[in-house]
Amino acid sequence: xxxxxxxxxxxxxxxxxxxxxxxxxxxxxxxDPSSIAIAFVLPVILLILFGYGVSLDAEHxxxxxxxxxxxxxxxxxxxxxxxxxxxxxxxxRTIQAAENALMHRxxxxxxxxxxxxxxxxxxxxxxxxxxxVNGVNANQARIIEGYVTGVWSKWQERIAPxxxxxxxxxxxxxxxxxxxxxxxxxxxxxPGLIAIIMTLIGALLTAMVVAREWERGTMEALMVxxxxxxEILLGKIIPYFVLGxxxxxxxxxxxxxxxxxxxxxxxxxxxATAGLFLLTSLAMGLFISVVAKNQFVAGQIAIIATFLPAFxxxxxxxxxxxxxxxxQLITHIIAARYFVSILQTLFLAGDxxxxxxxxxxxxxIMCIFFLLLVRKRMKKRLE
Amino acid sequence: xxxxxxxxxxxxxxAIVADPKSRMVLIGPPIIQLMVFGYAATFDLExxxxxxxxEDRGQASRDLLARLEGSPNFNLVARVARDGxxxxxIDDRKAMAVVHVGPLFTxxxxxxxxxxxxxxxxxxxSNTAMIVLNYIRTIVADFNQGWSQAHGQGSAPxxxxxxxxxxxxxxxxxxxxxxxxxxxTLVVSLLLTALSVAREREAGTFDQMLATPLRPVxxxxxxxLPGFVxxxxxxxxxxxxxxxxFQVPFRGTFFPxxxxxxxxxxxxxxxxxxxxxxxxxxxxxxxxxxxxxxxAIILSxxxxxxxxxxxAVQYLTYLNPLRYFLIIVRSVFLEASSFEILWNxxxxxxxxxxxxxxxxxxxxxxRMY
Numbered sequence: 001x002x003x004x005x006x007x008x009x010x011x012x013x014x015x016x017x018x019x020x021x022x023x024x025x026x027x028x029x030x031x032d033p034s035s036i037a038i039a040f041v042l043p044v045i046l047l048i049l050f051g052y053g054v055s056l057d058a059e060h061x062x063x064x065x066x067x068x069x070x071x072x073x074x075x076x077x078x079x080x081x082x083x084x085x086x087x088x089x090x091x092x093r094t095i096q097a098a099e100n101a102l103m104h105r106x107x108x109x110x111x112x113x114x115x116x117x118x119x120x121x122x123x124x125x126x127x128x129x130x131x132x133v134n135g136v137n138a139n140q141a142r143i144i145e146g147y148v149t150g151v152w153s154k155w156q157e158r159i160a161p162x163x164x165x166x167x168x169x170x171x172x173x174x175x176x177x178x179x180x181x182x183x184x185x186x187x188x189x190x191p192g193l194i195a196i197i198m199t200l201i202g203a204l205l206t207a208m209v210v211a212r213e214w215e216r217g218t219m220e221a222l223m224v225x226x227x228x229x230x231e232i233l234l235g236k237i238i239p240y241f242v243l244g245x246x247x248x249x250x251x252x253x254x255x256x257x258x259x260x261x262x263x264x265x266x267x268x269x270x271x272a273t274a275g276l277f278l279l280t281s282l283a284m285g286l287f288i289s290v291v292a293k294n295q296f297v298a299g300q301i302a303i304i305a306t307f308l309p310a311f312x313x314x315x316x317x318x319x320x321x322x323x324x325x326x327x328q329l330i331t332h333i334i335a336a337r338y339f340v341s342i343l344q345t346l347f348l349a350g351d352x353x354x355x356x357x358x359x360x361x362x363x364x365i366m367c368i369f370f371l372l373l374v375r376k377r378m379k380k381r382l383e
Numbered sequence: 384x385x386x387x388x389x390x391x392x393x394x395x396x397x398a399i400v401a402d403p404k405s406r407m408v409l410i411g412p413p414i415i416q417l418m419v420f421g422y423a424a425t426f427d428l429e430x431x432x433x434x435x436x437x438e439d440r441g442q443a444s445r446d447l448l449a450r451l452e453g454s455p456n457f458n459l460v461a462r463v464a465r466d467g468x469x470x471x472x473i474d475d476r477k478a479m480a481v482v483h484v485g486p487l488f489t490x491x492x493x494x495x496x497x498x499x500x501x502x503x504x505x506x507x508x509s510n511t512a513m514i515v516l517n518y519i520r521t522i523v524a525d526f527n528q529g530w531s532q533a534h535g536q537g538s539a540p541x542x543x544x545x546x547x548x549x550x551x552x553x554x555x556x557x558x559x560x561x562x563x564x565x566x567x568t569l570v571v572s573l574l575l576t577a578l579s580v581a582r583e584r585e586a587g588t589f590d591q592m593l594a595t596p597l598r599p600v601x602x603x604x605x606x607x608l609p610g611f612v613x614x615x616x617x618x619x620x621x622x623x624x625x626x627x628x629f630q631v632p633f634r635g636t637f638f639p640x641x642x643x644x645x646x647x648x649x650x651x652x653x654x655x656x657x658x659x660x661x662x663x664x665x666x667x668x669x670x671x672x673x674x675x676x677x678x679a680i681i682l683s684x685x686x687x688x689x690x691x692x693x694x695a696v697q698y699l700t701y702l703n704p705l706r707y708f709l710i711i712v713r714s715v716f717l718e719a720s721s722f723e724i725l726w727n728x729x730x731x732x733x734x735x736x737x738x739x740x741x742x743x744x745x746x747x748x749x750r751m752y
Contacts, residue, residue, distance in 0.1 A: 034670065046677065049699075053682045055691040056510045102548065104724060105710075120541075127541040135547030136717050138555035139426035139510070140688055145545055146517050152543055159540065170492055170530040171447065171523050174499045175516055178473055180506030188508050204673060212666065296582050299669035300574050304412045307677060308570070312420045317686055319511050321479075322429045327422045341476075344507045354475035 017227050021235025029239060038204050039243035043251045046197050047190070051259050054193065056185040058143050060088040064098035064107045067091055068115040076159060077113065077129075080151040087147065102134055109133040109144055179348040190259045191343035192316035194251045195277070195336045196307070201247055202281030203288070203306040205240045210289035229378050233371070237282050244278045245271075255347070265346030269356060273346075276363045277339040281306075283370035284335065290377045310336035338363045387597055391605030399575065399609060409575075413567050413617055421629055424559040424686070428514050431456055434478040436463035441489020447500065447526050451482065456518050473505050480504045480515050492530070549717040557632070560625045561712045562685045567621055568644070569651050569679065569705055572614035573672060576655030579606055580747075581668035599747040603656065603740065610652040618644055625716075635715035639722045643711035646732035650704035653739030660746035679705050704732050 029035045065081060067074045081089040090107060092098045098110045112130035120127030131148055135141045180187045213219040222232060252270065255261045263270075288305065292298035312318060313327070314336035320328060331337050338359035345355045400406055433451070437444055451457050460478055463469060472478040483501040491498045502519055504512040550557050583589035592602060622640075625631050658671035682689075682696065683705040689697055700706050707728040714720035 034666065038670070042674075049678055049696065050681050053692045053696040054687050056687055058688065058691055061690075103718070103720075105714075117541075128544050129541050131543050131545040133545065133547050135550030135553050136713055137558050137688060138550055138553040139514075139558070141547055141550070141553055142426075142514065142517060146513065146520075148545070149520070149543065152541075156540060168495065168531070169497055170527045170534075171498050171500055173516070173520055173523050174501045176501065176503045177506040177509070177512050177516075178503060180509050180512070183506065183509040183513060185509050188510075200673065200677065204670065295665040295669070296578050299578060299665065299672070302669070303574065303672065303676065304416070304570070307673070308416060308420070308566075308680075311680070311686075312424050315508075317510075318424050318426065319428055319508065321432070322425060322427060323423045327419055330419055331423070345476075348507050349474060352474045354471075 014228070014231065018231050018234055021227065021231060022238055025235055025239045029243065035205060035240075035243060038201060039240075039247040040250060042204075043197050043201060043247045044254065046200075047193060047251055047254050048258070050193050050197075051186065051190050051254070054189050056139070056143075056189070057183075058140060058147075059085055061086060061109070061144055061147065062088045062090065062107045063109045063111060063144075063148075064092050064101050065089045066093070066095050066098045066110060066112045068093065068113065069118065071118045073118045073121055074113050077155055080155045080158075081111070084147070084151055087151070099132075102132065105134070108140070109148070111148065186259055187261050187348060188344050189316070190255045190261050191347045192314070192340050194248070194255060195314065195339040195343055196310045196316060197251060198244070198248055198274075198278060198339070199281050199306050199310040199336045201244055202240075202278055203285040203302045205244060206236065206282050206285030206289060210236065210286055212295055214289075214293045215295055229375055232378070233286070233374060236286065237279070240282055241275075241278060244282065245275060248274045248278065261347055263347050264350040266351055269351050270343075270346050273339070273342050273356065273360055273363070276360060276367060277335060277342075280335045280363050280367040280370065283367055283374060286374045287370050287377070290374050309334050313337065314340045316340050332362070333366075335363060335366055338366075384598075384601060388601050388605050388608070391597065391601065392608045395579070395605060395609040396612075399613070409571065409613065409617075413571060413621065416567060417563055417621055417624055420563055421556070421560050421625075424556075424563070426510070426514070426555040427553075428456055428511065428518070430458040431480065431515055431518070432458050432460040432478050433480040433482060433515075434461040434463050434469075434472050435459060436466075436469065436481055436483040438486040439484045439488035441493075443489040443492045443498070443530070444484040447523070448482070448484070450522050450526055451519070454518070454522060469503060473503060476505065476507075478505075479511065480519070482519070495534075556629060557717060558713065559686075560629050560631050561716045562709055564618060564621045564625055565647070565705055565708045565712050566680060566683075566685055568614055568618040568647070568708075570676065571617050572610045572648055572651045573655045573658075573676060575613060576606065576610040576652050577658045577672040577675075578665060578668050579610075580656065580659035581662045581665045584663060585665055599744055603744045603747060606659075607652045607656060607740065610655060611648050614648045614652070615644065618648075631716055633716055634719035636719075636721075639711065639720065639725055640715045642722070642729060643708055643715075643725070643732075646729050646736065647704055647708040647711075649736030650732045650739065653736040653743065654704070656743040657739040657746070660743045679703050682706075684709055701731065702735065704735050707732050 063081065065078055067078065078089065078091065081087045090101070092101070095110070095112055098107070098112070101107045102110055110130075110132040112132070114130070117127050117129075129152070133141045133144050133148075177183055210219070213222070252263075256263050284306070285302065288301045289298045292301055310316070313320075313331045313334045315331070316336070320331050320337065323331070342356055342359045345352050399409065435448055437448060452459055461472060463472070463481065469481050469483075472481060481503045483503070485499070485501070488498045500519075500523060502516065504515055506512045547553055580589060583592065597605075626633050654675055655672070658675060659668055662668040662671055682692070682700050683703055684700075685705070689700050689706065692700070711725055711728055714725060
């Protein structure tokens with residue numbers, strides 16, 4: 001390396017050599033259309049599939065309502081479930097039948113109005129309504145619990161005047177949900193999905209590229225030319241960066257126009273941070289391919305190290321603040337974590353500088369770290 | 384024939400185990416992923432950062448807010464004295480919720496009127512927002528009950544007695560960790576098989592193998608078995624970890640679980656070999672793996688329920704082997720489901736496995752002539 005440097009004194013970067021390399025890479029991209037497919041077709045397909053497919057809003061939850069003695073009291077209660085768009089009630093006569101349906105996963109919950117329900121309601125104490133929810137999916141169970149409680153309290157308000165004992169609730173909760181008042185889960189899932197999809201695209205675009213060159217020996221051939229390490233790196237990153245930004249623009253456009261996610265930030269900030277994120281994930285992809293040096297291992301690492309961590313550890317779905325401290329530390333090395341936070345804020349809250357600046361700073365540090373690492377590893381290989 | 388298949392299988396396993404890098408990929412990541420994801424993937428909230436804006440000086444608001452402060456789910460980060468301080472707290476994500484009590488709160492309550500607790504929640508993640516609100520509502524309901532009893536106010540005409548079957552404390556780890564068993568098994572078995580043929584094809588050794596007396600069926604079986612065996616071993620290891628380390632209760636029996644694992648590995652190895660036989664280069668095989676794996680995981684019901692998806696996407700999930708095995712693992716773990724309850728989840732995986740293996744075998748043979 002050192003002798004090479006001496007033989008070619010001058011600027012760190014030579015524009016002609018860089019242009020030559022980029023041209024070569026561009027030819028490769030155009031000739032093998034798979035990279036273009038990865039950058040443009042893949043984000044569109046994945047975003048459509050997941051944007052519609054990933055949702056936490058449960059509707060038409062199947063519940064069994066056991067009515068042992070039908071009457072006017074039970075009818076008014078059941079009507080609340082019939083009217084709710086959250087439930088699809090099935091009326092049953094015995095608890096055994098309902099439990100059997102729950103065991104076979106035909107229903108997610110049971111509401112049990114016992115035979116003495118009407119009598120208990122007229123008695124001074126409260127009548128009790130048994131509710132059983134399948135708790136296997138704990139999150140879903142909690143949502144269903146909330147819906148059942150909602151139907152129940154509406155029913156109480158409705159019947160209270162006729163009961164001759166006015167309903168007295170000491171404290172009510174007045175909720176205001178900022179940024180997403182109708183609580184559409186798509187509004188936060190789609191921006192998160194963009195971060196995950198772009199993580200995939202960045203890693204896919206680069207992880208294989210350098211590994212392929214090592215495997216075919218063309219990297220060594222490139223090394224003996226006057227081309228410098230950083231020129232090789234830039235020559236690889238710039239064309240894929242341009243491709244990736246195209247994919248990013250497509251995804252953002254779809255989020256806004258296809259999925260109706262409000263965008264409250266500024267596009268300038270969005271594309272600046274998106275560029276930073278893409279650069280980081282390209283650098284990570286390059287790092288993987290430089291370390292692995294063969295496509296087989298590079299591919300495996302790319303799958304293991306990019307998609308699943310971005311999916312689970314980025315805060316896209318699971319709240320980072322609730323993870324154990326040790327795991328929270330690990331999330332700091334997941335680039336998607338920062339971008340998910342930036343995207344959710346830009347889309348729903350606007351340009352909040354405290355969020356954007358810190359996360360961009362972290363992304364910038366990660367990006368520089370990986371680029372330096374890649375450079376170091378590529379040099380070592382030659383010596 | 385059996386001897387040839389075994390010889391080929393041994394060769395395949397040696398090829399996987401002998402290379403230190405691919406060995407590393409097989410052993411390290413599943414363990415690390417199980418540990419990290421097992422702890423990370425939970426919908427339960429702890430230490431939710433919240434702020435209090437209390438304008439009331441009475442006892443009632445103090446009692447109510449003390450209940451919030453005492454809850455392990457909440458962590459008080461700030462006390463607010465003015466309206467204007469609320470927005471930056473939420474905007475900058477310093478607090479997930481701000482609880483506001485108006486100046487006349489205690490007075491209203493003592494007069495027998497309804498007081499209101501205003502809660503502002505960060506809706507950037509609407510699921511978290513909903514959980515936070517549920518927690519607060521539970522605390523307020525407890526307070527209400529105590530207040531009504533203490534002040535002799537009438538009770539509600541009917542109350543709800545909610546019980547959760549199979550997971551009484553609603554620990555979402557009991558849902559996610561059995562899911563990880565299925566997820567990581569899929570990743571391992573798919574990675575092992577999907578790149579195996581493409582690698583040989585690129586190196587030219589696949590042509591050599593086709594020139595040996597091995598028949599395509601034998602090559603297929605020889606390539607499928609290592610993924611099968613290693614997948615089963617890793618799945619068993621992860622299962623044991625889920626039971627012993629993460630203490631997820633295992634209430635069922637091993638027969639329905641392992642029958643499911645067998646069918647599941649059949650289908651994932653089949654999918655892997657089909658991807659492998661379709662692609663000429665490793666890059667294509669990798670792309671194919673990604674294209675199968677990512678939707679298979681996201682649209683499986685692992686994290687978000689299939690029932691919430693639009694009908695068209697739900698039909699698509701019937702092609703996803705992970706969908707069936709996830710239900711089997713979770714049901715056997717928590718619901719102690721027997722074969723009779725689960726039987727209609729086995730045959731779709733068998734069909735997917737057989738179909739993909741036949742296609743893979745046909746593609747092998749086609750490349751021969």
